[in-house]
Amino acid sequence: MGSLARVGVLGGTFDPIHLGHLAAASEVCARLGLDQVLLTPAHSQPFKQGIDTASPEHRLAMCELAAAEDERFGVSPVDIERGGVTFTVDTLTDLRAQRPDAELFFITGADALARLDEWKDAHRLAELATFVGVTRPGHSLEESEWPHILVEAPALAISSTDVRRRTRVGLPIRYLVPRSVADYIAANGLYYGGLDD
Ligand code: NAP
Numbered sequence: 001m002g003s004l005a006r007v008g009v010l011g012g013t014f015d016p017i018h019l020g021h022l023a024a025a026s027e028v029c030a031r032l033g034l035d036q037v038l039l040t041p042a043h044s045q046p047f048k049q050g051i052d053t054a055s056p057e058h059r060l061a062m063c064e065l066a067a068a069e070d071e072r073f074g075v076s077p078v079d080i081e082r083g084g085v086t087f088t089v090d091t092l093t094d095l096r097a098q099r100p101d102a103e104l105f106f107i108t109g110a111d112a113l114a115r116l117d118e119w120k121d122a123h124r125l126a127e128l129a130t131f132v133g134v135t136r137p138g139h140s141l142e143e144s145e146w147p148h149i150l151v152e153a154p155a156l157a158i159s160s161t162d163v164r165r166r167t168r169v170g171l172p173i174r175y176l177v178p179r180s181v182a183d184y185i186a187a188n189g190l191y192y193g194g195l196d197d
Pocket of ligand 1: 044
């Protein structure tokens with residue numbers, strides 16, 4: 001029998017996906033010797049309830065455009081297809097069922113590791129995946145009791161909030177998001193209408 005595939009799972013709202021996300025995924029992939037990283041857009045992030053986002057279909061489409069540029073990246077629609085609030089325990093349970101031959105690594109901003117006990121079925125998360133916290137130079141890190149691996153990502157001061165704001169006021173987002181994603185945002189008129197941040 002061959003060894004288990006090592007699959008990273010980068011969950012996010014991805015409204016929109018940007019080069020900071022992709023650089024972090026790339027770094028974790030290289031440092032941990034992963035076979036693939038699945039960009040996994042959330043249908044609705046539990047801690048962002050009541051916040052308007054671009055539709056799940058638009059956010060998924062932008063992830064697919066971004067992933068198409070790197071053979072190490074894939075996209076899983078598992079959270080969008082399930083719908084409702086996206087709890088990571090469900091993401092990982094569904095991915096495990098789809099890929100019984102894989103060892104899963106859930107990639108998240110390192111700050112989230114300090115609050116994992118607030119996540120649904122937190123005790124089960126560590127059974128389903130190894131947690132990988134992405135640190136960014138200049139960010140202070142809270143202590144976490146949870147078993148995890150830390151990986152330092154390149155310092156790209158890019159946020160989805162800033163990409164949306166720049167789009168709204170007509171500043172360029174090229175070089176902050178993949179070209180195909182910038183084109184998609186323009187073609188679909190996303191974020192011009194003034195989504196609340
Ligand atoms: P997001 O804002 O869309 O970003 C996705 C990931 O990329 C986050 O881990 C984020 O870390 C990281 N990131 C953003 N900008 C970056 C940059 N410039 N450089 C490096 N990394 C960067 O993510 P989100 O909306 O918070 O969602 C995160 C995931 O956690 C989702 O899958 C969500 O469903 C899940 N979650 C689950 C629960 C639960 O199960 N109860 C609760 C909360 C979240 P930062 O957050 O540090 O920016």
